[in-house]
Amino acid sequence: METPSDPNPSATGSVQTVARALSVLGCFRGGDELGVSEVARLQGLAVSTTHRLLTALVDAGFLDKDAESSRYRLGGALAEYGQIAYRQHRIYLAEPHLEQLATTTGASASIATRYGNDAVLLGTSRWREADGHQLQGVRLPLHASALGKALLAWSQVTDDELGRLPYETGTARSVPGPLELGKELALTRERGYAFNDEELAAGYRTIGVPIVGDDGLARFALGLRGPTELMIAERVPFFVELARVTAREIAAVMQ
Structure with missing residues (x-):
């Protein structure tokens, strides 16, 4: 029995091209x-194919090409989209609260x-x-x-989702697998905050608290x-309380 052919192979090819272009953009x-x-x-692509994709991204404004070095960097169009997302998510309402928290603690707030x-x-x-020039990604x-x-x-995360996370990223202090992460999340819910103890960068720790909606879930x-x-x-309990207060304030203005 023959396998049915794609009724619209050109459309399939276009989708693949778009997916490749987005993957190329992710390199930056x-x-x-x-x-x-x-x-x-x-990307594991031929140079000629890569050049065509990069040219298309430059034409769309998503990348810029340096005339002297012929190297590529993120383009101005992404700044426009970033500003749109920034306003749609209403992040500007949270910024004064982030600044106040950071100024009070001497840490950076995100x-x-x-x-x-x-x-x-x-x-x-x-x-x-607190960070100097060591900015996080x-x-x-x-x-x-x-x-x-x-x-x-x-959140309503499933065991399957936990199993698909890329545990090879991070440092030697990061949780190594879904079983350990499940236990860590249970502890996080019990104490009311998450903690990163040099799991992404040596010499840095982070406190994380949810900004919950009316449904009790964290968007x-x-x-x-x-x-x-x-x-x-000795400072963590004080910082956690300040972070919780700030999270409640942000939740109120972003509703």
Whole structure:
């Protein structure tokens, strides 16, 4: 029996091209400038195919090409989309509260939401004394970040979802698998906050608390991050209470 052919192969090809282009765009998530060969190697694509995809992304404004080095970086169109998402999520309402929390504690304060296997930062305080130039990324693995664990602990996450997380990311201090993460999430719910003890970067700890809606689930989470010498055990209860108060204030203005 013959397998039915695709009734619209050109449409299938177009979808594959779009998926490849988006995957190529993801190579620039770290903020680096990359050349054609580097992107081709990362994606496992031919250089000619990669060049066509990069050119299409430049034409759309999603990437810029440096005329002298012929290297690519994120383009201005993404800033426009970022501003739209920023307003749609109403992050500007949370920013004054993040700044106040950061100024009071000397740590950096952030708000994040879940996207796939990551916690994605939507807003971060400008108070950077605690971080210096060691800024955290925009996407943080759920299992190895306090923000991610807070989002998971106050959600309807399934065992299958926990099993699919990329546990190879993080540091040697990160939870190694779904069984350990399940226990960590139970502890997180019991004490009312998540904790990251150098699980993403050596020398840094983060407290994570949920920003819950009327249904008791966390669409957002609030993180408070600082160096280990700031985030000592004696200060954690005080920082947690400040973070909880701030999370309630943010929940109220973002409803």
